[in-house]
Amino acid sequence: MYKFIAENFYIVIILVILFMFLYAMGGDDIIFFRRKKYAIDPKANEKIMSSLGKFARLRGFEVLGPTTIQFENTTMSFDAILFGFFGTLVVKACPQAGDIYGDNGSEQWVQIFNNQRTTFSSPIYMLTGSEKLFKDIYRKEKVKFGQYESIAVFTNKDANVAVARSMPAYHVNELSKLLESPKFLTDKGADVSGMKAAIEKYSK
Numbered sequence: 001m002y003k004f005i006a007e008n009f010y011i012v013i014i015l016v017i018l019f020m021f022l023y024a025m026g027g028d029d030i031i032f033f034r035r036k037k038y039a040i041d042p043k044a045n046e047k048i049m050s051s052l053g054k055f056a057r058l059r060g061f062e063v064l065g066p067t068t069i070q071f072e073n074t075t076m077s078f079d080a081i082l083f084g085f086f087g088t089l090v091v092k093a094c095p096q097a098g099d100i101y102g103d104n105g106s107e108q109w110v111q112i113f114n115n116q117r118t119t120f121s122s123p124i125y126m127l128t129g130s131e132k133l134f135k136d137i138y139r140k141e142k143v144k145f146g147q148y149e150s151i152a153v154f155t156n157k158d159a160n161v162a163v164a165r166s167m168p169a170y171h172v173n174e175l176s177k178l179l180e181s182p183k184f185l186t187d188k189g190a191d192v193s194g195m196k197a198a199i200e201k202y203s204k
Contacts, residue, residue, distance in 0.1 A: 039096070051172065060192070063083070064080065065080060070204050085189065087149070089151070095154075134148055
């Protein structure tokens with residue numbers, strides 16, 4: 001193998017350059033490079049838990065995976081919850097691919113994938129009332145809780161999230177950078193283990 005490469009070095013270099021040029025010019029439009037695209041990311045939760053887990057382990061924070069909370073007359077489900085000295089971060093996983101359009105006031109967002117237009121429940125709308133739920137639980141359990149944040153995270157590599165920058169909707173590739181922002185690194189004195197225990201107490 002090495003002898004062949006040495007004897008045909010310039011040919012190999014030309015082929016590599018040609019390969020890179022074709023990919024840059026055509027990418028997924030060329031059958032040779034085409035990969036399967038999923039309308040729904042089968043590893044959405046796994047990707048989010050991986051990012052949150054790495055961030056949490058370095059700082060002594062805690063993470064819960066998919067959790068359904070039942071408290072008084074309210075029942076809500078969450079894909080991931082991060083507990084830190086800053087407070088609580090709740091994450092809604094969004095596995096959709098394609099062009100994503102939505103706004104704060106809509107209960108339904110739009111997905112355009114493979115020239116097909118479909119709608120799905122707004123992840124922002126689905127988190128409505130979650131802040132009150134968490135804070136009510138923390139107050140009942142007498143736990144210091146700091147601040148509360150909730151975000152929607154699109155995990156599909158083929159998702160183009162076309163929403164206003166002011167909205168708490170991100171691609172998973174942006175999650176690590178977001179977590180490194182002062183918002184999640186500032187110590188607000190929140191009781192990490194106490195918050196996690198309080199939420200687990202009311203988890204189904």
